[in-house]
Amino acid sequence: MAKHAAATAATIGVERHDGRLRVVVGDDGVGGADPARGSGLAGLADRVEALGGRLVLDSAPGRGTTVTAEFALDGYP
Numbered sequence: 001m002a003k004h005a006a007a008t009a010a011t012i013g014v015e016r017h018d019g020r021l022r023v024v025v026g027d028d029g030v031g032g033a034d035p036a037r038g039s040g041l042a043g044l045a046d047r048v049e050a051l052g053g054r055l056v057l058d059s060a061p062g063r064g065t066t067v068t069a070e071f072a073l074d075g076y077p
Contacts, residue, residue, distance in 0.1 A: 005029025005065060019073050026066040033059035041067070 007029030015022050035041035035057065044067070045055040053071035 005031075005033075007064070016073065021071045021073055023069045024066060025068075026064060028064045030061070031059045031063045031065055032061040033057060033065045044069075 005027050007027035010025065010027045013022075013024040033041060035045060041055075041057065048055040048069045048071075051071060053069055056068040056070070057065070058068075059065040
């Protein structure tokens, strides 16, 4: 994160609600992350989707980056 984002802080959140698991990772870096410019985010999206989840990227230039992965917990208590 510090290498590409020039971030000084990061947050990680995990929550379970209504049969779904949500993992949110954010930073206060430069933003502007683009999965098409490298393999890191695209590879992460591929792995999340392989587990039946979805990956959402919010990374407007100048506003930091937030990556959210959501998974259904069907069959898990």
